[in-house]
Amino acid sequence: MTYIRPKFRHPELPKNKLGYSVDYYEGALSTLCAGCGHDSISAAIVRACYEANIEPHKLAKLSGIGCSSKTPAYFLSNSHGFNSVHGRMPSIATGANLANRDLIYFGVSGDGDTASIGMGQFVHAIRRNLNMVYIVMNNGCYGLTKGQDSATADQGSKNKSGNVNLFDSIDLAGMAIELGASFIAQSFSGDKTQLVPLIKAAMHHPGFAFINVISPCVTFNNNAGSTKSYDYVRHHIDATATVDFVPEMSEITTEYDEGTSKQVKMHDGSFVSLHKVAHGWDPVDRLSAMNAIHHARANNEVLTGLLYINPNSNDLHHLVQTTDKPLNVLTKSELCPGAEALKKINEELK
Amino acid sequence: MKPTDINNPEYFHKVVDCQYACPAHTPVPEYIRLIAQERYSEAYMVNWDSNVFPGVLGRTCDRPCEPACRRGRVEEEPVAICRLKRVAADNKGDVNKLMPQGPFKPNGKKVALVGAGPASLTVARDLATLGYELHLYDEQKAGGGFMRSQIPSFRLPESVLNEEVNYILQLGIHTHFNNYVSSLKDLLGKGYDAVFIGSGAPKGRDLDIPGRKEAASNIHIGINWLANVAFEHTKKIGKKVIVLGGGNTAMDCCRTSRRLGGEDVKVIVRSPFAEMKASPWEKEDAIHEDIPIIDNHVPKSFVVENGKLKGMTFEKVHAVYDEKGKRQLLPVGGPDVFFEADDVLIAIGQENSFPWIERDLGIEFDKWQMPVVDPVTYVSTNEKIFFGGDAAFGPKNVITAVAQGHQAAISIDLMCKNEDLHERPSPFVNLVSQKMGIHEWAYDSAVVVDKRYAVPQAEKKLTLADRKKEVELGFDHFTGFKEAERCLNCDVQTVFTTNKCIECDACVDICPTSCITFTNNAEETDLRIMLKVPATNLTQDLYVSDALPTKRVMVKDENVCLHCGLCAERCPTSAWDMTQFFYNVTKAGKACQQ
Numbered sequence: 001m002t003y004i005r006p007k008f009r010h011p012e013l014p015k016n017k018l019g020y021s022v023d024y025y026e027g028a029l030s031t032l033c034a035g036c037g038h039d040s041i042s043a044a045i046v047r048a049c050y051e052a053n054i055e056p057h058k059l060a061k062l063s064g065i066g067c068s069s070k071t072p073a074y075f076l077s078n079s080h081g082f083n084s085v086h087g088r089m090p091s092i093a094t095g096a097n098l099a100n101r102d103l104i105y106f107g108v109s110g111d112g113d114t115a116s117i118g119m120g121q122f123v124h125a126i127r128r129n130l131n132m133v134y135i136v137m138n139n140g141c142y143g144l145t146k147g148q149d150s151a152t153a154d155q156g157s158k159n160k161s162g163n164v165n166l167f168d169s170i171d172l173a174g175m176a177i178e179l180g181a182s183f184i185a186q187s188f189s190g191d192k193t194q195l196v197p198l199i200k201a202a203m204h205h206p207g208f209a210f211i212n213v214i215s216p217c218v219t220f221n222n223n224a225g226s227t228k229s230y231d232y233v234r235h236h237i238d239a240t241a242t243v244d245f246v247p248e249m250s251e252i253t254t255e256y257d258e259g260t261s262k263q264v265k266m267h268d269g270s271f272v273s274l275h276k277v278a279h280g281w282d283p284v285d286r287l288s289a290m291n292a293i294h295h296a297r298a299n300n301e302v303l304t305g306l307l308y309i310n311p312n313s314n315d316l317h318h319l320v321q322t323t324d325k326p327l328n329v330l331t332k333s334e335l336c337p338g339a340e341a342l343k344k345i346n347e348e349l350k
Numbered sequence: 351m352k353p354t355d356i357n358n359p360e361y362f363h364k365v366v367d368c369q370y371a372c373p374a375h376t377p378v379p380e381y382i383r384l385i386a387q388e389r390y391s392e393a394y395m396v397n398w399d400s401n402v403f404p405g406v407l408g409r410t411c412d413r414p415c416e417p418a419c420r421r422g423r424v425e426e427e428p429v430a431i432c433r434l435k436r437v438a439a440d441n442k443g444d445v446n447k448l449m450p451q452g453p454f455k456p457n458g459k460k461v462a463l464v465g466a467g468p469a470s471l472t473v474a475r476d477l478a479t480l481g482y483e484l485h486l487y488d489e490q491k492a493g494g495g496f497m498r499s500q501i502p503s504f505r506l507p508e509s510v511l512n513e514e515v516n517y518i519l520q521l522g523i524h525t526h527f528n529n530y531v532s533s534l535k536d537l538l539g540k541g542y543d544a545v546f547i548g549s550g551a552p553k554g555r556d557l558d559i560p561g562r563k564e565a566a567s568n569i570h571i572g573i574n575w576l577a578n579v580a581f582e583h584t585k586k587i588g589k590k591v592i593v594l595g596g597g598n599t600a601m602d603c604c605r606t607s608r609r610l611g612g613e614d615v616k617v618i619v620r621s622p623f624a625e626m627k628a629s630p631w632e633k634e635d636a637i638h639e640d641i642p643i644i645d646n647h648v649p650k651s652f653v654v655e656n657g658k659l660k661g662m663t664f665e666k667v668h669a670v671y672d673e674k675g676k677r678q679l680l681p682v683g684g685p686d687v688f689f690e691a692d693d694v695l696i697a698i699g700q701e702n703s704f705p706w707i708e709r710d711l712g713i714e715f716d717k718w719q720m721p722v723v724d725p726v727t728y729v730s731t732n733e734k735i736f737f738g739g740d741a742a743f744g745p746k747n748v749i750t751a752v753a754q755g756h757q758a759a760i761s762i763d764l765m766c767k768n769e770d771l772h773e774r775p776s777p778f779v780n781l782v783s784q785k786m787g788i789h790e791w792a793y794d795s796a797v798v799v800d801k802r803y804a805v806p807q808a809e810k811k812l813t814l815a816d817r818k819k820e821v822e823l824g825f826d827h828f829t830g831f832k833e834a835e836r837c838l839n840c841d842v843q844t845v846f847t848t849n850k851c852i853e854c855d856a857c858v859d860i861c862p863t864s865c866i867t868f869t870n871n872a873e874e875t876d877l878r879i880m881l882k883v884p885a886t887n888l889t890q891d892l893y894v895s896d897a898l899p900t901k902r903v904m905v906k907d908e909n910v911c912l913h914c915g916l917c918a919e920r921c922p923t924s925a926w927d928m929t930q931f932f933y934n935v936t937k938a939g940k941a942c943q944q
Binding site for chain 1: 855859862863865899
C-alpha cells in the first residue's frame, strides 16, 4: 500500500525564463478526494506561475478554512503561505500587503469561506481594491462537512441525497461587480486553457482580481440535478471570449478577424487579448459586464472568461498614498528622521 | 489518430520494453516481482519455461533487455535484469518437481538434432514432453555447444551449465556425444521424421597476413583455443599474449590467457574503443584484469625470428565517417608499431560451415553458402529439415538461439502433424486488475530512486590464479531485493475506459512524468507535438482513446510512464485501472492453452 508521488519527472520538461521547470512550482501530494475540481485549479495555478516566470519567493499564498483552503499546501511549495481563520483570509492579506507591497498575494477561498462566514471580509477587500488575486473554488456545497448546500448552491439544485435547495444563491461575480471590483473573471476547473491565462492576467492586475471558478465536488455534488456537476457545467457553459494573456514586451503573433477580437492594455504594459468576443459585451465597460452577467443568469448559463477589467485600476497603496518602498524594509532613519526633520515640518505648519 | 486497439496483445507487449526486446520474450517484470518476494523457484520456472537456461543466461546473456529498460529513460541506468535472473537461479530450491515429469507417451515420431547447443536443446525440451523420440548428436563429450566450449568457466561455472543441460537430457533424450555428424545424407537414412540443425557457427575467421604460416605454432584461432582450454587440451600460454579482435570472444580469450600464464596480455583492435563489438561490461572486466585495450591498430604482419614468433606489427589508423555515417579506417601516417608476443590469439569473428551437408538433399544454399531458411518457421527448402541458432542466420547469441529453437520446435510439431507451418499459435495473454482498495494495489507501485547496484566480484588475486573460479559473486538476497525494487513493473498496464471518464483532469494533474493529455484529435505527427510534453521518442507508441463527450481524446505517451498507478489512484470513476498484463510466447504443442 503506497501513495507516494514518484520523484522522477519527464526528462524533457521545458524550463521557463528563470530556468525552472514546472515541477519547481508543485506542492505536496493532494489529500482531497480523487477527481476534485480543486486539484485541477491547483494545477492551473502551478502552470500559470511557471508560464508567467514567477519567482516563487515573491509570492504569498493565503487561505481560510475548507477543502479549497487546504489547496495552498498542494501548490507552490517554495512560496510563502498563511492558512488563516475561517473567512478571515482577506484581513491577513490586507495586513501582509500593507507591510510588504512587493509580493504577489494569492488568496484561495471557497464558497463557504467567502459567501458565508467570510462575506464581510470579502466585500471590504473589494471595496479597498486590495492588490491581490482572490480565487474562489466554488462547488456549491460544504464538502468538508459532508456536502450540505452552501450559499452559492443554485435554487432548485438537487444535492446527492435528492434534496432540492430552496434558497436563492449568492452570485459572487455579480456581487463583485456591484461592489466595484476592478478585475472579475469566471471559469471552470475543467477548462485549463481558459483558467491559466486568466490567472496570469489576474497576477498582473494592480488591484483586487477576482476569479470565481466552478469546481465540482465529485463526492457530494456531482449528481444528476446538481448545477455544479461536471456534466451540468459543461452543458451550460458560455464564454465571453477566448482569453489570451500576452506579457509585457512580447509580440502579439496571433491574428484574428477585426471586430471579434480586443486587446486590453494592462497597467504594466501587458495585454489581455480576447478573441471571439461575445456580441454586445465590452470587457472594459462595467455596465455591459453587469448586463452579460444578468443575462446569463436568466438563461441558466454559466458565463465564463474575463467579465470585466478596469485598466486604470488604483489599488489600496495608491489610494492611501503609502511609500513605494515596502513598509517592512523601512529603517529607523526613514521612520524617525530626527529633530531636524521635525523642526522643518513644524516650520511648515506655522 | 484512430483509437488504440488494446485488444491486440502486441500493443501492451510493446509497452513492456524489456520483454519486447528479449528475443524469447521472457516475462521479465513477472519474475523480478517473484524475486522481490523471495519466491526464487517460481521466478526460476518463469525463466525456464521461456529461456531454458536461466542460470547460464543470468551470467552470460547479451541482455538486449537492459538497453531497452524504461528505467534507463527516466534515470541513468537500467535495472540489472540479467543479474537478477541469476539471483533466481542461485537461490532456487529443488525445481525438479516443478518440471515436466516423464516418461511421456511416445507419439511415434523420431527427430534428430545436430549439435547440442542452446538451439537444439531448446527444441529437445519443447518436443520431449510431446512424446517425440529425440536423438541429439554432438562431436563433444557433453552437451552445451559453445556455452561449454567458448564461455570460460570463470564466467560460467561448469556445474551451472551441467545442471541446466541435464534438466533437458533427463526428459528422455537419446544422446550421441563424441559423435561428429559427417554426412546429413547418412543421418536422413536413419528414418527420422525431421532433422533440426543447430550446429552453430563453428569456424573461427583466420588472418592471412605475412608470417602467418611461419609462426603457426604460436598463433591460435580464438574459439578453437577456448574450446581446447575448456576440454583441458590446452593448459598454458606464453607470458606475452596479443589478442586480436574487439568482440566478446576476444574478451574471453584475453581473460583466459591471464589465467593460463599470460602476464603481459593486450587486446589490439582495428576499430575505435567505443565501437568495439564487445559488451561494455566485458570490456570493463578485461581492463579490471590489467589488460590494456589498444584501439585503432590494424595488424600488418607477424614478426618471426629464427622460426619463432617475436611479435606483430600494426599500422595506426583513425576512423573517418562519410555523410551516411559509413566508417573508413585511414592510416594516420608514421612508422608501423611493433608489439612483442609469445602467442597470438585471433578472435576476429566466426563463420558458418556446412561441409557435412551434401548439396543434393534439396536444401538450397545462398551465395555465401548459408542455407535458405524461413525466418518465421525456420524450415529450410527441404520440408523435413529445420535450422536454428547460429546455424540458421549466422553468429548471434544464446538467447536468440533459444528463441529460434522454440519456433523451430513448433514448426517440427506442426509438420509432423501435417498442419500448416504458418498457422503459428497465438501468445498466451492475460489481464488482471491490480486494484484491491483505496491506495491498495496488488503490485508494489512505489517507485524507488535507488541507483543500480553493482554485482560484487571475487578478489582478483584469487580469480586470476584459478581458471575455474567464478569472478562475479552474484547479488545476495538483500541487494537482489533492492535491485528488484528498481523495476517499474511495466507489465502493469494503464488501461483507460473512455465511457467512464468524466474529464476531471485528475490523472493529468497527478501524473509525475506528464504522460497524459486531453486534447483535440489530430494525425500522429501533429498529436505528438500537441502533448503536455511533446512525444519525441518515436519508438514509443501513443495510447489514444475514443472521442470523449467534449469531442477531445485522451492521449498517453507511453515513453516515460512510471506505471506508478497514480492516474488510477486519483481517478474518481475508475476510468483508469492498473491491470497486470501477462504475455507468454506459446511453445510447441500448447496452442490451445487457456
